[in-house]
Amino acid sequence: MAETTSSNMQASTFWRDARHKAGENKLTLAAALILLLFVLVSLLAPWLVPYDPLAVEPAAALKAPSLAHPFGTDALGRDILSRVAIATRLDIGMAIGAVVLSFVFGTATGAIAGYFGGWTDAIIGRFMDTIMAFPLFVLAMGIVAALGNSIENIVLATAIINLPFYSRFARSEVNVRRNMTFVEAARMGGNRPFRLLAFHIVPNILPTMMVQGSLNLGWAILNAAGLSFIGLGVRAPTPEWGIMVSEGASYIFSGEWWTFVFPGAALVITVFCFNLIGDGLRDIIDPRRRT
């Protein structure tokens, strides 16, 4: 009985603290709402958009924003608003896919390295050091060039270059906990190392790892969009923000600014929201890392 009250109290202070910080930082709340809107768009866009994002309409090419086309049209007369909206799913999806991959593999390798130490740690650490020895975007380019020019490989490359951050972080977090009392108790209870890691230590580091993940989302989306901006991964008619900015760039000298500004703005707003939410989550869950 006493136990439940204390955990209830803990939970309620946690929520009070979270509410306090959310109230203090209205920006985070606003970011969360905008992002929610983007997620809704990404799910519902096919039914919401006024035009087919792939429909070519030569008569309406490069029209400035108007009531019929709020974001204007591109060189092939396609409606930019529809294309930007449809692209939301692909761009956010690529970022989330990459972050989930590096989160899972980074946490697993880092936890194993931190728990077992010794040569396991040395091998995993060396591997991560090798990734970090490259300028990360350059390595991503190399990986996509080698594995083949596809969307899956963009996600994979983005995941690989982010892997060391998760792995090192998980390693140090696990290393601190491996001999804590609750782990000792579980070990005494007869848990084998992998069970100990999976059910006792890793759940304990998950909140801080999630903060790491949310801080990383904005960067992942920038990276994926950057790769498609230089012509990797996403193929031509597919709507995607990076490639749309790159297509629009050719019309900069004739002043058709809307061709690159709207997809670019969508990218910026998304990254901004991801970053603000990451910061907000960190303040709530892991305030020590605030800078």
Place this chain on the structure above:
Amino acid sequence: MKIALSFAKRIATAIPSIIGVVVVTFLLARALPGDAAAYYAGSSATPESIAQIRKALGLDKPLWFQFGDYTSRLLHGDLGISLSSGQPVFHDLVTRLPASIELTLCALMFAMLIGLPLGIAAATRPGKAIDHLCRIIVSVGAAFPTFFVALGLVYFFYFRLGIAPEPLGRLNDTYFSIPPTITGLYLVDTLLAGDIQAFWASLSQLVLPSISLGLFALAPIARIARASMLASLSSDFCRTARAMGLSRTRIVYGYGLRNAMLPVINILGMVFSFLLGANVLVEQVFAWPGIGAYAVNAVITSDYAAVQGFVLMMAILYILLNLMVDLAAAAIDPRVRYDG
């Protein structure tokens, strides 16, 4: 003596990284989709010609043998032949490298010149306007894709206002003479050639790309400068200095700043990783004839030797830059030096 030894130790730590980088670039080239020999042979190849090319490329040998072959060619500066230019990749990269280095250095200078004072000013006046400005610039710098900033600047300053020169390369050679190559950096070469007009022209070509690239690097520099300055100003020795009645300038610059420099130097490693990567995007926008634009072209045309050479050269450059950052940190801070 002890200092020389600790410097030597630091230099030695770069060796495993270089080995790792060579192994990874080798494996990347072997991970190519499909049969490399068939690819090089082209579409009209017969099985015999494919086998011949496989033999010529050494692809019929065991992997470890190929690796040995690869490293021994690397040691002779042989990165293979580029399919699109027909030139040795090493030659292509070396002739283009100065353009990229000039751009990266200018961007770094821009980022340091704005980022450091901004971070310091924000830390000395926390909660004031300058602190908010710093926070805004840091968030903006972290959220705006380099290529988007670059395009926005071109649109605004070239197309709208007409102040900036046409974003096509390093120097317009119909109006200015390209300086004879001495360092490869146009800013230096034009001055050495005594051609002041060309100097200003190449400087004006550099402004927009450097700002777009530098803005990306500015964010981490300003953020770390602010954080470490705050930590240093609230430390015991600064409190003591204040209690002793030293002047504010003396406390902030004499004690605070000197002790806050180490984290700033350390973040430069990360900053170089950003810069070298984002370089590729900025070169693409400004038609900058550097190795980034070369690599993009190579990736699009599946010119694998060129991509491999580019990744390797960038990685080695990055390792060397990191080494310099480490040595600089050791030079300014004795604690780093003696910790070994």
